[in-house]
Amino acid sequence: MELDNQANPAHKIHHVVTCCSWLKFTFLAMLFCVLVSPAAAYDPLDPTGNITIKWDVMSWTPDGYVAAVTMNNFQMYRQIANPGWTLGWSWAKKEVIWTMVGAQTTEQGDCSKFKGNTPHCCKKTPTVVDLLPGVPYNQQFSNCCKGGVMASWGQDPSASVSAFQVSVGQGGTSNKTVKLPKNFTLLGPGPGYTCGPAKVVPSTVFLTPDRRRKTQALMTWNVTCTYSQFLASKNPSCCVSFSSFYNDTVVPCPSCACGCRNKKDCIKGDSKLLKKAGINTPRKDNAPLLQCTHHMCPIRVHWHVKQNYKDYWRVKMAITNFNYRLNYTEWTLVAQHPNLNNITQVFSFDYKPLVAYQSINDTASVLLIVFSIF
Ligand SMILES: *[C@@H]1O[C@H](CO)[C@@H](O)[C@H](O)[C@H]1NC(C)=O
Ligand SMILES: *[C@@H]1O[C@H](CO)[C@@H](O)[C@H](O)[C@H]1NC(C)=O
Ligand SMILES: *[C@@H]1O[C@H](CO)[C@@H](O)[C@H](O)[C@H]1NC(C)=O
Ligand SMILES: *[C@@H]1O[C@H](CO)[C@@H](O)[C@H](O)[C@H]1NC(C)=O
Ligand SMILES: *[C@@H]1O[C@H](CO)[C@@H](O)[C@H](O)[C@H]1NC(C)=O
Ligand SMILES: *[C@@H]1O[C@H](CO)[C@@H](O)[C@H](O)[C@H]1NC(C)=O
Ligand SMILES: *[C@@H]1O[C@H](CO)[C@@H](O)[C@H](O)[C@H]1NC(C)=O
Numbered sequence: 599m600e601l602d603n604q605a606n607p608a609h610k611i612h613h614v615v616t617c618c619s620w621l622k623f624t625f626l627a628m629l630f631c632v633l634v635s636p637a638a639a640y641d642p643l644d645p646t647g648n649i650t651i652k653w654d655v656m657s658w659t660p661d662g663y664v665a666a667v668t669m670n671n672f673q674m675y676r677q678i679a680n681p682g683w684t685l686g687w688s689w690a691k692k693e694v695i696w697t698m699v700g701a702q703t704t705e706q707g708d709c710s711k712f713k714g715n716t717p718h719c720c721k722k723t724p725t726v727v728d729l730l731p732g733v734p735y736n737q738q739f740s741n742c743c744k745g746g747v748m749a750s751w752g753q754d755p756s757a758s759v760s761a762f763q764v765s766v767g768q769g770g771t772s773n774k775t776v777k778l779p780k781n782f783t784l785l786g787p788g789p790g791y792t793c794g795p796a797k798v799v800p801s802t803v804f805l806t807p808d809r810r811r812k813t814q815a816l817m818t819w820n821v822t823c824t825y826s827q828f829l830a831s832k833n834p835s836c837c838v839s840f841s842s843f844y845n846d847t848v849v850p851c852p853s854c855a856c857g858c859r860n861k862k863d864c865i866k867g868d869s870k871l872l873k874k875a876g877i878n879t880p881r882k883d884n885a886p887l888l889q890c891t892h893h894m895c896p897i898r899v900h901w902h903v904k905q906n907y908k909d910y911w912r913v914k915m916a917i918t919n920f921n922y923r924l925n926y927t928e929w930t931l932v933a934q935h936p937n938l939n940n941i942t943q944v945f946s947f948d949y950k951p952l953v954a955y956q957s958i959n960d961t962a963s964v965l966l967i968v969f970s971i972f
Contacts, residue, residue, distance in 0.1 A: 641825070643932060646753075649784060649791065649823045651685070654815035655776070655913015662693065662769035663776065663816075666702075668741070668761040675930045676825060681880050683760065684785040693769045695719040700739025701726050717767060723781070728760060737834030739763050744785075752950060753930060762936035773817045774965045786821045788884025790830030793823040793958035830884075833857035836897035843904055851893035855859045864890035865922065878922055886921040896921035899931065931948035 641647060654666045661734040661768040669685070671678060685702075694717040695703065707721030728746035729737065737743075749757035770776030783795035801815040827834075837851035842889055867870055867889050878889065886896045898918045915933075 599857065631789065641827075643934075644674045644676070647676065647825070649673065649678075649786070651784075651793075651795070651821040651824075652799075652802065653779075653819050653821075655773075655817040656763075656784050656815060658771050658816065659765065659767075660771070660938040662696075662766040662771060664763065664765045665740075666761060666763050666815075668759060669748070669804065671748045672751050673825065674968075677750040677753060677758075677928060677930070678746060678760075678786045679880075679924070679926070679928075680745060680747055681882055681885040682728055682744075683748065684787070684882065686723055686777040688723045688781040688782040689769075690780055691768070693777075693779075694767045695724060696765040696767045698726070698765070699737065699763040700742025701728050701764075703727075724795050726762070728762070749928060750930060753928065766828035776817065778819050780822065782821045782868070785819055785882065786825075787880070788830060790825050790827065791823045792826065794822050796821045820965050833859075835886075835895065836899055837893050837895045839898060839900045841900070841902045843902075843906075851891075851895060851898055853892045855893040857915050858894050860886075860888060861890070861894060864888045864894065866890050872922065878925075880923045885923075887919040887923045889922065894925070897926075 641841060641890065650670045651670060652668045652670070654668070655663045657664045657668055669683070675721050694712075696711070696715075696717050698718050702719065703719040703724045705723075705725065705731045706717075706719055709716045712720075728747045729743040731743055733743050739762050743757045744760065746760065748760050749755075751758050778796040778798070780795070782796065784791040784793055796819045799818050799820045801818045804813045804815070805811070806813065833856045834931040835856060837855035839851045840849040841847070865887065871877065888894060888896060891898075898917070898920065900916040902912050902916070903911065915931075917929075917931065
């Protein structure tokens, strides 16, 4: 399911949240777009969220090794959307990549020193991207070839993995001589992630497909990358507007809620530019192409109080997309409100509570995560 594109208002997406206890009208301040979260790598709504990149050395070769590289998205609500991840690192020595299965480097680099058999990549700092779906079977690797898209852990753990195989040459050929790659970078898509150093961890144990035998990687190292909204963008990427059955006034998103620096590049809803080919193509740097609005946010969440009885209240939320470059498939929305610990019904969508964390405990608020149907 896709978010409502402003260009196509017939497909506005609504869902209704019903909650048990009577709603006090002080909640507006309590509801916020998750992307307005603090400017630190630490996310109080998902304190343990990270992306882990694991290298399992499966065999030593005459001049290096073959490793299975697995990326796990352990973030509860942040997925890696189209156009997917881009992973980079620096080789510690003169390593080259002989072959890669299930992914590819974006550039081969200068392999002129090699006669006959040429490596897949000779760059000191290779940049790796996932293959697109539908590649021939012999170029696939388990959990590969999804165009770099990864679901969030809270959404679908089985789809939150991405993996490829790399054969490294001119590297160490034993666990004593191998040098771990350095300076990992991850775009997911666009900036926001910071990766720590690779650390040797206990070797991964694998079960054979018939589950009757265990095998073990010859050596394993992990890299952990964490997300910071501040690194991704100094501005939030959504805003909240508000209305209710008891008052005709709609409280709109604040002006320039997501910053107005891009205002000169925004597109009017009726512009002829929208017919231009490629205008809807997402970019690797994740830069949006916004419809002109007073708030200049890619996403607006509207919170409308429909009913408010002694026993329960009911809210309709409408989410509107103003970014022509993204369809936001498989999106998630996180809402925080003191009463959401006793949701009785959510229509049209899946939801899941996020645990209430220490830092926000004092407000007694509980979080809700809302998923699209897919
Ligand atoms: C290494 O990463 C894997 C996932 O990629 C994770 O399951 C494992 O716990 C990590 N090991 C350590 C020691 O962090
Ligand atoms: C990694 O990054 C640091 C700091 O940017 C730099 O000093 C170092 O040379 C880099 N290492 C490699 C192997 O590129
Ligand atoms: C390296 O391999 C040897 C055996 O091949 C093993 O005893 C040793 O613990 C390994 N060291 C590391 C750091 O994995
Ligand atoms: C409706 O809301 C507006 C804005 O919050 C407020 O100024 C106005 O007094 C409200 N009207 C009624 C009838 O409550
Ligand atoms: C978004 O959806 C529209 C209509 O379904 C499609 O034409 C467009 O190519 C899609 N854009 C992206 C970036 O997927
Ligand atoms: C949740 O609501 C039900 C009634 O719908 C009520 O019986 C229960 O006590 C409430 N629980 C909390 C924790 O408020
Ligand atoms: C947070 O709330 C829980 C349950 O209400 C409580 O057990 C815990 O002690 C609280 N933690 C802090 C740091 O206040």
